[in-house]
Amino acid sequence: MTGWADWVDRECRLIEEAGQWRTLRALDGGAPETAITNTGSRVVSFASNDYLGLSQHPSVKAAAIDAIQRWGTGAGASRLIVGSRPIHDELEAQLAGWRGTQSALVFPTGYSANTGTLATLAGPGTVVCSDALNHASIIDGCRLAGRRGAEVRVYRHADPEHLRAQLASLDGRRALVVTDTVFSMDGDVAPLDAIAGVCRERDALLVVDDAHAVFDVGADLSGVEVVRVGTLSKTLGSLGGFVAASRRIVELLVNRARPFVFTTALTPADTAAALAALEILRSGEGEARRRTLREHIEVLAPGHPTPILPVVIGDEPDAVAASAALAERGLLVPAIRPPTVPPGTCRLRVALSAAHTGEQVLRLRAALDELDLAVSTP
Structure with a gap:
């Protein structure tokens, strides 16, 4: 009979061999521009669902x-x-x-x-x-x-x-x-x-x-x-x-x-x-924040109904590589992989916030253009 330690180790190795191993990163702060504490690099995060920036x-x-x-x-x-x-x-x-x-x-x-x-x-x-x-x-x-x-x-x-x-x-x-x-x-x-x-x-x-x-x-x-x-x-x-x-x-x-x-x-x-x-x-400030968010969306995907912008890539290694390329440019955009999405539909998931500045959104657009990546609107 296989012991628990051997079983856990085998399951971990199976994930690693499938190219699906994940590790946690530590961000020092909730604002869009922040530091990854375990690498020391600074990034603008497009990973948070804090759509109106109200957590800050x-x-x-x-x-x-x-x-x-x-x-x-x-x-x-x-x-x-x-x-x-x-x-x-x-x-x-x-x-x-x-x-x-x-x-x-x-x-x-x-x-x-x-x-x-x-x-x-x-x-x-x-x-x-x-x-x-x-x-x-x-x-x-x-x-x-x-x-x-x-x-x-x-x-x-x-x-x-x-x-x-x-x-x-x-x-x-x-x-x-x-x-x-x-x-x-x-x-x-x-x-x-x-x-x-x-x-x-x-x-x-x-x-x-x-x-x-x-x-x-x-x-x-x-x-x-x-x-x-x-x-x-x-x-x-x-x-x-x-x-x-x-x-x-x-x-x-x-x-x-x-x-x-x-x-x-x-x-x-x-x-x-x-x-x-x-x-x-529910106030005028909330309406103003939604207008700002709408303006950010229009920069990257005119007419898209939400601040969630998928960049569908396909294979898992390619999605991970694209995410890494953006990270090298100081932009945190996570790669979404199975089981969250079906195999063959791996993607980058851009989440925009009213807390982003116009300059940060333009930086992301320029980086996506440079890497020949485009938002995949439905």
């Missing part, structure tokens, strides 16, 4: 510090055990108002918000239809729903007609459709209007993950029961996730969503930071 906003940082002074660094236990802090309730009320729902519930991460929601709402007597390119947290949530007895069907990416066909036969079962709003590796947007139309036809619950959505996609979701899942760690620059839905759905999650029931609550600092960031997002 003075008001957001001050709110986190104030929360630590009042409530300490941790929540102590799950909220069903130790209770909520006032800041949890305040953030949830503001999130519900922002998303236009009756209620909201915060989770420690966006990942746990998706897995907890899907595993709670989908079980025996449910058919779940999931977009083929949904995020791993949605995939894992669907797997958990499947273990609870739901039937999981996958429809072709952004294809409402295939979704309609998948829902043609329900045999009296409830239907749940789940999709990202913005897909994290291609930066394209789901056809939510058409998907909502299919949900109306089949009386399906629509679960929408807004994690990477910065701009309003303007979809008409009226007449559909909608659950909005989101993150506090990207556009809002903090940490955590949330679900915004009807009051009864949120009450059900409080009682049955295992990642909520059995996990220590979101820290006061993260909660306060997200609340301060949400206030900025």
